[in-house]
Amino acid sequence: MGVELFTDIASQYNYLGVVILMMIGLYAMIAKNNLVKKIIGMNIFQTAIILFYVSTGAKRGATIPIIQHGHNGHGHEVIHAAEYINPLPHVLMLTAIVVSVATLGVALALAIKVYHQYGTLEEDEIRGRLRE
Amino acid sequence: MRVIGLLIVIAFGSLLRYGVFFFPEWGDPASPASLHVSPHYIEEATAETAVPNLVTAVLADYRGYDTMFETTVIFAAGLACFMLLRVLQRQVPECRLYRHIPTGITLRIEKGGKLPTESGSFERIDANWVPHDLIIKTTARFITPFLQIFALYVIAHGHHSPGGGFQGGVILGAAIIMFAISYDLRRSIQRIGEQATAVLGSAGVLIYAGTGVLCMVLGADFLNYSALAGLMGVDPVMARSHSMLIVEIGVGVAVSAVMVWIYYNLSSAGRHDEGL
Amino acid sequence: MQNLSPHFPALIIIVPLIAALLISAAGWLNRRFCFPLAALGLFTSLLVSVGLLSSVLVKDVILYRLGGWPAPWGILYRIDRLNGLVLVVIFFVAFLNLIANKRTVEESFPEQLGGFYALYVLFVTGLSGMVVTGDAFNLYVLLEISSLTGYALIGIGHERAPLAGLNYLFVGTIGASLYLLGIGFLYLMTGSLNMTDIGSLLPGLYNNPVVVLAFLLCMTGLFIKMALFPLHAWLPNAYSFSPAASIGVIAPLTTKVMIYVMIRITFDVFTPEFSFKMMHLGQVMVWLSVAAIIMGSLFALAQTRLKRMLTYVIIAEVGYMVGGFWLGNRMAVTGAVLHILNDAVMTLCIFLAAGAVIYQICGDDFEDFKGLFRKMPISMAAFTVAALSLIGVPPTCGFFSKWYLISGGIAAGHYGFVVALLFSSLVNAVLFFRIIEIGYFEPFPEGGHGEHHSPPAMEIREAPAGMLVCLLLAAVSLIVLGLYTGDIVTRIIDLAIPPAI
Numbered sequence: 001m002g003v004e005l006f007t008d009i010a011s012q013y014n015y016l017g018v019v020i021l022m023m024i025g026l027y028a029m030i031a032k033n034n035l036v037k038k039i040i041g042m043n044i045f046q047t048a049i050i051l052f053y054v055s056t057g058a059k060r061g062a063t064i065p066i067i068q069h070g071h072n073g074h075g076h077e078v079i080h081a082a083e084y085i086n087p088l089p090h091v092l093m094l095t096a097i098v099v100s101v102a103t104l105g106v107a108l109a110l111a112i113k114v115y116h117q118y119g120t121l122e123e124d125e126i127r128g129r130l131r132e
Numbered sequence: 133m134r135v136i137g138l139l140i141v142i143a144f145g146s147l148l149r150y151g152v153f154f155f156p157e158w159g160d161p162a163s164p165a166s167l168h169v170s171p172h173y174i175e176e177a178t179a180e181t182a183v184p185n186l187v188t189a190v191l192a193d194y195r196g197y198d199t200m201f202e203t204t205v206i207f208a209a210g211l212a213c214f215m216l217l218r219v220l221q222r223q224v225p226e227c228r229l230y231r232h233i234p235t236g237i238t239l240r241i242e243k244g245g246k247l248p249t250e251s252g253s254f255e256r257i258d259a260n261w262v263p264h265d266l267i268i269k270t271t272a273r274f275i276t277p278f279l280q281i282f283a284l285y286v287i288a289h290g291h292h293s294p295g296g297g298f299q300g301g302v303i304l305g306a307a308i309i310m311f312a313i314s315y316d317l318r319r320s321i322q323r324i325g326e327q328a329t330a331v332l333g334s335a336g337v338l339i340y341a342g343t344g345v346l347c348m349v350l351g352a353d354f355l356n357y358s359a360l361a362g363l364m365g366v367d368p369v370m371a372r373s374h375s376m377l378i379v380e381i382g383v384g385v386a387v388s389a390v391m392v393w394i395y396y397n398l399s400s401a402g403r404h405d406e407g408l
Numbered sequence: 409m410q411n412l413s414p415h416f417p418a419l420i421i422i423v424p425l426i427a428a429l430l431i432s433a434a435g436w437l438n439r440r441f442c443f444p445l446a447a448l449g450l451f452t453s454l455l456v457s458v459g460l461l462s463s464v465l466v467k468d469v470i471l472y473r474l475g476g477w478p479a480p481w482g483i484l485y486r487i488d489r490l491n492g493l494v495l496v497v498i499f500f501v502a503f504l505n506l507i508a509n510k511r512t513v514e515e516s517f518p519e520q521l522g523g524f525y526a527l528y529v530l531f532v533t534g535l536s537g538m539v540v541t542g543d544a545f546n547l548y549v550l551l552e553i554s555s556l557t558g559y560a561l562i563g564i565g566h567e568r569a570p571l572a573g574l575n576y577l578f579v580g581t582i583g584a585s586l587y588l589l590g591i592g593f594l595y596l597m598t599g600s601l602n603m604t605d606i607g608s609l610l611p612g613l614y615n616n617p618v619v620v621l622a623f624l625l626c627m628t629g630l631f632i633k634m635a636l637f638p639l640h641a642w643l644p645n646a647y648s649f650s651p652a653a654s655i656g657v658i659a660p661l662t663t664k665v666m667i668y669v670m671i672r673i674t675f676d677v678f679t680p681e682f683s684f685k686m687m688h689l690g691q692v693m694v695w696l697s698v699a700a701i702i703m704g705s706l707f708a709l710a711q712t713r714l715k716r717m718l719t720y721v722i723i724a725e726v727g728y729m730v731g732g733f734w735l736g737n738r739m740a741v742t743g744a745v746l747h748i749l750n751d752a753v754m755t756l757c758i759f760l761a762a763g764a765v766i767y768q769i770c771g772d773d774f775e776d777f778k779g780l781f782r783k784m785p786i787s788m789a790a791f792t793v794a795a796l797s798l799i800g801v802p803p804t805c806g807f808f809s810k811w812y813l814i815s816g817g818i819a820a821g822h823y824g825f826v827v828a829l830l831f832s833s834l835v836n837a838v839l840f841f842r843i844i845e846i847g848y849f850e851p852f853p854e855g856g857h858g859e860h861h862s863p864p865a866m867e868i869r870e871a872p873a874g875m876l877v878c879l880l881l882a883a884v885s886l887i888v889l890g891l892y893t894g895d896i897v898t899r900i901i902d903l904a905i906p907p908a909i
Contacts, residue, residue: 008153015152023145029578031137042581049589056596059166060159065186066293067178079178081171082161087186088170089595091195092545094187094298095202096588099552102209105394106556107577109213110563112401113570126571151621155596168599168609169480197474197483201537201549204425208530208553211432212560215523216570327436334429341426344418354418356476 014055021048035114035121039107046100050093057086065090182373183291191296192376196355199379200340203297203386207333210390214330217402225405229257231264258316258406272314279307287384291373297383304384305391312392317400317407326404329393336386340379413459417472417485420456420495421537424449428529435522443510446525450506450532454499457536461492465899471542479542480602486542489904490745493896494539494668497749498661500885501756502532505656508760508878512767513653517564524564528657531557535665544591544677545601547669548584551633555580558662561654562646572645579642583632590625593618594677603676614682623678627670627689634666636730637700640723644707647719652763655715659722660755664748667729671745674733675906690734694825697731700724701828705835714762714772717839718755721798724832725751731825732813738905740816745901747809750889754797754806757882761791764871764879777843778850784870788847790883795840797886800833805889812897 009016025048028041065087067079111121118126156163177189191199230239233253238261241247248254287300312320344355352359357375358368366374399407412419427449434441464470464487472485487495506528517524534554541547559580563573595601597618598609613619628639635643647659674683684690704724711717729751732744764787765780766772781788797806810829817825870876889896 012152012155012158014158015155016149019145019148019152022148023141026144026582027137027141029582030140031134035574038578042578046581046585049585049592052589053592053595055158056163056165056592058159059161062161064294065174067184067186079175081166081174084174084186086166086170087173087190088601089165090187091190091198092601094191095198095545095549098202098298099205099549102205102556103552103577103581105209105398106212106216106559106563107574108398109216110559110570110574110577112398113216113563114574116401117570130568147621151593151618154616154618163596164599164609165596166599169601170599172481193475194477194482195475198543198546198549201546201553204530204533205549205553205556207429207432208527208556208560211523211526211530212556212563215517215520215527215560216563218520220519330436331433334433338426338429341422341429345422345426348415348418348422353473353476354415354422355474358476 015052018048018052018055021051033123035111035123039104039111042107043100043104046096046103050096050100053089053093053096057089059085180369180372181376182369183376185291185293185295187294188290188296188376188380192379193357193372196344196376196379199383200337200344200355203337203340203383206387206390207337210330210333210393213394213397217397218404219402223403223405225259229259229261230254231257233264236264256316256318260406268314272310276307276311279310280304283307283384283388287380288377290380291376297380298387300380301384301387302391304388305395308388308392309395312395312399312407317396318405320407321396321404324392326393326396329389329396332389333386333393336382336384336389339382339385343375343379343382413463415472416456416460416463417470417487417540418474420453420460420540421533423452423456424529424533424536428526428533431529432522432526435520435526439521442521442525443513446506446529447503449529450499450503453532453536454496454503457492457495457499460487461489461496461900464489464492468903480600480605483546484542484602485540486604487540489900490668490671491539493745493749493900493904494665495536497752498532498536498539498665501660501752502528502657504756504878504882505653505760508875509653509656509763510874511872512651512763516651516653524561524653527557527560528654530554531561531657532661535661538665539668542603543601544594544603544606548588548591551584551587551669554662554665555584555633558658561658562650565650565654567649568645569649569651572642572649576642576646579632579639583629583639586625586629586632588629590622590627590629593622593625597622603672607676607679610678610682619678623683626673626677630666630670630673634663634670634726634730635723636726637696637703637723640700640704640726643723644716644719647722648713648716652766656756656759656763659719659759660752663722663726664729664752667726667733667744667748670730671733680906684734684736690736693734694731694822697727697734698824698828700727701731701832705832708839709835712774714766714774714777714843718758718762721836721839722755725755728810728813728829728832731828732816735816735820735822735825737816737819739812739819741905742897742901743809743812743814743816745904746805746812746893746897749896750797750805750809750886753882753885753889754794757790757794757879757886758798760875760879760882761787761794764875765791767875768869768871774843774846777847780847781844786876787871787879788844790879792840792844793883793886795836795844797890799836799840803890804886805893806886808890808893 022045025041025045029038032038062083062085065084115121118129120126173186173190177186178184181189181193183189224243227240227242230248233255283300283303286295286303287297290296308324347356347359348354350359357372360375361368361371364371364374396404427445431442431445434445470487474483513524531554534550537550538547559573559577562576563570594606597613598606600606600609632639647655701724704720704727708717708720729744729747732740768784769776797804800807800810814826814829
């Protein structure tokens, strides 16, 4: 039973790492007081999801998804799908990375506005100021 | 809050851990993700689009519509930062700081005082005082053209090596931001103003959408590049490759412009007078 | 120029997108073009969406391949009756709100007109793209477009808007990321991203816990974004502090489009057999909706400011639609879909009326409403029509969708839901008659309102013409929709719901 548990973790360590990262990010977003720490937690959360997708595209013994033949044009060799890693998750995650950067930009802009309005970035202080 | 957060995280994490147990084996070439749609991309993409880099082929052609909206996302973020932060009335600052370069003395001139002209001996510095650093300024000036050429290379060579519009656009934007950081924001805005970045941002996405509309006008579906074969004078497969370059250029222009625009707005909190 | 109608599915998204880009450029070059471009773009899309709906009524399903690639290798647009209806609603609401708020926008953001209108049109583009797409990942990208522009449109408001916007951003990003993770799980198990393709590949995998987990993740992400109890906490703050021009398009549309996405995913990706029978989620969801309805109504009673009260009414309305859908029988699902249509127009009308009143009296406390029926008769009349529709009085459309929902509840034997619906109608009656009573029976305090900083008595007139026309159009359409309910149900909604229900 102990050996099974170990082989499970050993064969799926990437997915488990992703889950742990995701939970760290989620915890930061919920429990931290400082707004910038929450924003960093959001970034960690999204990065974990990106890592998850990218790791689904891996194939044992395969190379990067760029076909290495020259441009002889008519010397087409047969391309085996198992020789190249899956390009689709990489494409999707290019989009997700851009979305995460865009969200980060808008979040920082809002945080700057909050700072100008309340003079602080700590959430408990802001709540105290709102109650007055 | 911490206790609730910890409980949520432990519950959610355990649920995900349980699910991970049933995933297909990592790296298995026979997993469903590798057997259904992607073999077509790997085996046929170069024949259908004449682009060896499969990621670029899928990004700019097969799923080109997604990429157009991705560029729109980054443009919307630039627009959002502008709308949220920009303060358009010019505010006269309380005091200005000037540095006398030959001696290193900092002058502080209150409102209403006579300002020295910016010349070889006086330069205006930001309220966050930093020492005059010749090494950083010279190195930045030296590196910037190489950075920009590398960025253009990454955009143009995206068909054959890892790269493409987004990567090259970010490097190009970073080159300009490096200039803004090593000198100061005002000098960068003098060279590439906010209006230029905003209009270039829209222009980049318009290049992408415009290519699609051109395909539609010529009778094919939106973003079906083979319709442009007649215009370009090549066969449909090469037309796809060339059109992918055009849209990647559009993406590069948009991304670099928006990166600089967001930097201008964030670093000066919308006032565009003093940056980082 | 050949016939453009085969390209309508693409045009409906491209026209607003290009309009938004041109508006942004025009904001820097010549500001006078911003509003006409926005109006033109949205109006063209409205016409195209009506054209699409009429062709779908004939052809059942319209498919459009983007880039010319067949699914599942390319992105596919799939339009059937459900989408077509929601598309028309989106552009109708967006266009009316744009015209009504022209003056408000020019007064609040005089130098940033280009930015505001571009964000507005991009928001509508994102929503309509979500509705029309047949690809799960494309939906995520468009979800993020509409979310980012929504955060900005809310964050430029007054008082606590930046803080509320930032909280909305955090919660909304968690929701969208959970949806993305769910799609990732589905991709891992099936290898495809096209909705119908996944739907055809899943039946062999229903027992796999990963698929169950994917369903739960997608649904939770969507519930966060549609503000279903108990994940609704972001909505009252975010909507109360946003500027008047934005709230008229965000409030009616965001939650309804998310409910549409939930319906689409439950029907097409996870077939009804899985969602309803295997998951046993129906009971839980209906009780959650009951809680949402009751809680929303009770909180609305406790408010003293109009806009905040309306946000709690929205939370209760979400409960109607989600509960109706998860009851699972034909009547209830028909009611839920009909309510998407009706609630969008009702919310538009009531927010336009509230906006007109708040614009004139510069405040939204209930005390400020005294004697308004004499000073602003047309606006208050439209407000009354919208209130009657929210309460559920025939012949306004609100009555008919409530009737379908109640019949569905009785047919399913879920009397808790029926009681919640009736309770909510009662509470809505109390809420709105309270305001109408203050407006109609209380005499107008001559010489100003004392400590409230509103203009003196002589200056309160009817709202500007642009606002009034749109307000009246919205109010009239409430009644027209009510009268045509039979047609709408038999020709559109009945055929939009799969026969398995």
